[in-house]
Amino acid sequence: MFKDIFRKKKYVTIQSAPMQKLGPSDASPKEPTTSKKELPDGLWAKCPKCGEVLFNKNLEENARVCTKCEHHFRISARGRLALLADENSFEEWDAELVSLDPLEFPGYQGKLMEAMEKSGTTEAVLTGQALLDGIPVVLVFNEADFMMGSMGSVVGEKITRAIEKAIDLRLPVVIFSTSGGARMQEGILSLYQMAKTSAALGRLAENHLLYISVLTDPTFGGVTASYASLGDIAIAEPNALIGFTGPRVIKQTMRQELPAGAQTAEFNQEHGLIDLIVGRAQMRSVLARLLRYHQEGAQYGATV
Amino acid sequence: MFKDIFRKKKYVTIQSAPMQKLGPSDASPKEPTTSKKELPDGLWAKCPKCGEVLFNKNLEENARVCTKCEHHFRISARGRLALLADENSFEEWDAELVSLDPLEFPGYQGKLMEAMEKSGTTEAVLTGQALLDGIPVVLVFNEADFMMGSMGSVVGEKITRAIEKAIDLRLPVVIFSTSGGARMQEGILSLYQMAKTSAALGRLAENHLLYISVLTDPTFGGVTASYASLGDIAIAEPNALIGFTGPRVIKQTMRQELPAGAQTAEFNQEHGLIDLIVGRAQMRSVLARLLRYHQEGAQYGATV
C-alpha cells in the first residue's frame, strides 16, 4: 500500500533555484494567521492580513510574502531551501526514513498517506547540507504540509542525525521550525523525540558549534519545548505565532482569552525569547552574516 | 592616633563558648527592624516586634532571639561564631588587616575609630577556620557594629583571602552577611571589592567547593550584589531585611512605597531568591547537615 508512494518519489539531491515553485504550502492556510481560502486553487491567493488578491505567480516570485502588506504566507520546506542555499549546493540526508505505525494508532496510516500526497514529501522534515552564501551549513526545515510539521520518530531521528553529522563535519546548524508539536499518533515515542533532539543539540553546544533556530508560523508544543527553543540565536519571521500551548487550548482549559498579539513573534521578543525578527527577504543575508562571524578562524579562539 | 587601638586589642584565636556574651550588637538597634531603645543600656532590651521587655542576660542565653515572639535581634560576629563553631576550634585569619583612608575622605578616619570602639573589632568582617559539628569549614561573619558591616578594601580583601584559603585547603565556605553595602568612603575601591569577592567565589565554584550564604538582617546594596547572592545554597534568618536598594531610597528616588513585608526573607523566598529560612536556634544543625552531605566522599564523584 505504501509501496507506490515510495516508488513514485525518488528523493535524490535536488537543485535549488530561487525561482522554483515555493508552494503549495499555503494553498490551504490554517487559522489563525490565515482565513479559509475562497479562491480557486492555483491561480490566485487572497492575503489573510490585508485582503489583497494576489496572483500566485507573483506571490511565489516574492518568496510568498504579500506584495502589499508583507504578510508572510507559509512556505514549503523546499521553497525555503531554494531561497537560502547556493545553487546546486544542497545534499539531502536520510530521505529514505519513513514512518511506521508502532502503536497501531487509529487512522495514522491513512493520515501518513494523505500527508505524503499533500506535501509531496515523505516526512515532516527535510535535512541536509548546503552552502549559504558560500558558507557550509547543515540545514533543517520542517514541512507544514506534512501533518502540520508534527514530530514523530522520523522527524526526531532525522534532526538528530543531522545534528550529529554537523558535529562530525564541524558545521553550524540552522533549523527552520514550523510545527504543531509532538505527533500524538506515535505516543510516548514522539514525546521522547523532544529529549533526543535536545540531547543532540547539547552535544553540538559542547562542541562549540553554532545553532541558529528560526521559528516560523506556527511553532508550538513539543517543538517549541525542544529544538526550536535551544538556539544560540533565535530568529523569528514577522508575526509568526510561537508558543507552547495553542490559544484554543488555553481558552478551553484555563478559560483565559489571550490578549491581542499574544504569541506573535513580536510578543515573544518583548518577553525576551527571540533575538531577532527577520523578514523572509532579509533572511539569507542575516544568516550569512551570523554564520560568517561564527566561522572558525573568525574568532579569538582560533587565532592563538 | 590609631596605634592605641591596636595595642589595646590583641586579636589572637579566641575560644568560642556557647554561653559567652553575644552582644553588644543590638544595644542600639537600627531601624527598620527595631525601634529606638528606650531602656537603659545593659540590663534590659525591649523587643521591637512584640514589645516584650527582656533581660539582656536571658536574651543572650537565647542567642538573642526574643523568648516571647522569636524576633531575631542583631548579633555580633563573635556572637554568631560562638553559636556555631565547636569549642576551641576557631582559628582567626588576617586580623591584622586594617583600613586606611586612600581617598582622604571627609570624616572617614574618625568613623573608623568610632567603629572600632563601638564594635571592639578592627574591621567589619571576621574570617577564619573552624569545626562545625566536627566538620572543617571556613567561616566569615560581617560585623554590623562596624559601620553597618559596610565593605571597603579590608572587608573585600579578608573575604577574598578566606575564599582563596578555602580553595587551598579544599574546604567549604559559609558567609554570614550583615551589611549596608559598599563603603562609600573608599569610593571605587569599595565598589571593586564586589567584583573581587565575586571572582574569588567563582574560583571556589570552579573547584567544586560548597558555598553557603547566610543572609541576615540587614543585607543590602553592594553586598547583596556580590558575595551574599552567590551561594550554592542561600539561607536567610526569619524576617531579615534583604534587598539591593533600601526602602528609603526607593521611596525617595522612585516615589514608590514598598508594600508591607517587601524585602523580608519571606518575600525574597517567595520570589525565588532564598532556598531556606532558618531560625538561629536551628542554624547550626541545618548547616551541619548541609555541610555533611557535601563532604567529599559523601558524593558520587569521590566513589569512582
Add this chain to the structure above:
Amino acid sequence: MVQLFDFEKPIEQLVQKISELQKFSADKEIDLSQEVAVLEKKVAFLKKEIYGNLEPWQKAQIARHPERPNFYDYIPFLFEDFIELKGDRLFADDRSIAGGIALFHGIPVTVIAQVKGKGTKENIKRNFGMPHPEGYHKAIRLMDQAEKFGRPILTFIDTPGAACDLAAEERGQGEAIARCLQAMSGYSVPVISTIIGEGGSGGALALGVGNAVLMLENSFYSVIAPESCASILWKDTTKAKEAAAALKFTAQDLQRLGVADEIVREPLGGAHKDLRQTADELSQVISKYLVRLRSEKPEVLKEKRYQKLRAIGVYQENSKKTLGISEKDLTK
C-alpha cells in the same frame, strides 16, 4: 472515605456483604465462618481479576486518584533526611515542583519532584501540579548543583502537564522545558526518573531524561492527555477511554516501547491502598538502579543516557523492505 471507582464496586459490595454476614453471625450467634471464608476467597479472586486486568483508562483513573500518594507522602519512607531548597533565583518559587537534598540509603542525592496538592486549597497553591517556567528553572538550578557536587539525581514525575496559561507563555514555557531536557541529557551523575502518578506530556518529560526510567504500576506517561486526544481525534472528550487505549501509555506499554526500564509494583487497587508497601517497593527498585549506576564512570553515565534516548523511536529506513507493521519492527 477513599473514593471508589465503578470498576472497584463489585469488590466493595462483596466486602460489605462479608461484614454484614459477620455482624449477623455475631448478633445471632450462628457460625457462618465457612460462608465467610468462601466469600473472602471470592474477594481475593475478584481483586486479582479486576486489579490484575485494569484497562489503560482505569489505570489513568488510579494514577489520578485524589488520594494517590504524592511526593511529600513518600518522603518519610524513602529518605533518612530531606532538606527542601526553594526558588529559581530569577522570579519565584514554584510550588508545583519541589527540590532539595535528601539522604537515600545513606547517600546524599538531589531530588526533584512534581507535586499535586491534596484538596482544593493545596491544589491551587501547587497549581494542580502544573509547573510554570520558574519550576523548571528551579529544577535546572538544583540539578546543576547535583552535577557540580557529584550527587546522583532522583526525579519524581506527577503532573497533568506543564502550566498552560498566559503567564507560562510570557515567561517562555517552551524554552524552560527544552533547557531542562538539554541539561538533564548532559549530566555525568546518575539520573533516575520515576513516574509516580500522572506523566503528562512535555511537562512530565522535562524531568524524565534519566539513565533509568521507572514507572509505578498504575502510573501512565503520555504525549497527550486522553481527553485532549479524544477531543482532537473524535471531537468527543467522552471517548477518553478509547484514546487511553490508543495512546499506549501504561507502564507495560512503555517498557515494551523502550522507554521504561522497570515497573514498580503497587498493592492491589493502587498505591493509595498501602503507602508504606508502595514506598518500600519504590525504595528497593530505585536503590537497585542507583547501586548499578554509581558503579559506572561519569562519562559512561552520560554516554549511556544519550544512547538510551538515541534508541527511542520506531521507523523504517530501507524502503525496499516491506512495510509490514508488526511487533518485530519495534526492535528496529
Add this chain to the structure above:
Amino acid sequence: MVQLFDFEKPIEQLVQKISELQKFSADKEIDLSQEVAVLEKKVAFLKKEIYGNLEPWQKAQIARHPERPNFYDYIPFLFEDFIELKGDRLFADDRSIAGGIALFHGIPVTVIAQVKGKGTKENIKRNFGMPHPEGYHKAIRLMDQAEKFGRPILTFIDTPGAACDLAAEERGQGEAIARCLQAMSGYSVPVISTIIGEGGSGGALALGVGNAVLMLENSFYSVIAPESCASILWKDTTKAKEAAAALKFTAQDLQRLGVADEIVREPLGGAHKDLRQTADELSQVISKYLVRLRSEKPEVLKEKRYQKLRAIGVYQENSKKTLGISEKDLTK
C-alpha cells in the same frame, strides 16, 4: 541648541562678542580683524583654561549631558556591522542594555552596552539607562556565548545605576548583578570595559570586570551618586559638588587608584562637541588593547583579569608600621 553649563558661559559670551563684532564690522565696513583675532586667541585660551581644569562635579555634568553620545551614536563609527540580539530568554528584553555581535576592525566581537535614551520618550523606554535584572541576564547570556565561540567582549558603561524599584527587588537585582560579576571574572576571552558616560555604582560595575578598563576623559565611575553621597554625609543634596570631589571618581582618579587602565581623550568641552573625533579616539584605544589581549592565551587572560581585580584595594597589613596615609600607601 546644545545645552550649556554655567562654567562654559564665559566662552560662549566671548564667542558671541566676536560674532557681534564681525557683524558690526561687515555692516559698517570697518576693519576689526585685529580685534577679532585677539578675541579668538582669548577664546582658545579660555577653552583650554576652563575645559582643561574641570572640577569633578563639572565632569559629572558633562558625563550626564543630555546630548552626550550614547552607545547607539557610536555604532556607525566603531563597527563595520552590528547585529543586535535581544532578550534574556527568561522574562523580557531590557532596553537599557543593548547587546549583539559586531565587527570591530574586522574582528567579530560581542558587545554589551548600557543605553540612556535621548529625550523623555526614549528615556522612559530605556528606563533612563537603569537596567533591571533581565538586562543583566541578557548580558550574561550573550557574554556566555562570546566565551563559547571564543569572541572578545566589549562592554560600554553608561548608567546612573541599576534600577531601584519594587520590580527590580522582586526579580533579584542583587543576584543578577552578582552573577554578572562572577560570569565576567571567569571568561577566557579578552574583555574590554569602557565607561563612556556615567558609571553609576553596582549597576555600572556589573559590566566593568574587564581585562582592561578604559574611561572617556569626562566620564566618571563612582560607588555612589554624588547627590546621594551628599545627602548621607551632610543631609544636603546641594552639596553634590563637594561629594563629587570627595569620591575621587574621575578618570584621572581611577587611573591613580589602579582601576582605569587608560583615559580616552575627548574634544575640548566633551564628547558631544565632536562625536566623530571621540569615536575615532575610542576606536583606536580599544583596538590597541584588543590587539594586545588577543595575543594572550585564554588561561592567561582569565588569570590576569583575576589578578587585576585581586590588586584593587588599599589597606594596612602590618600593624607595626606607622599609619601615615599618603600617596605612597597607594602602592600597597
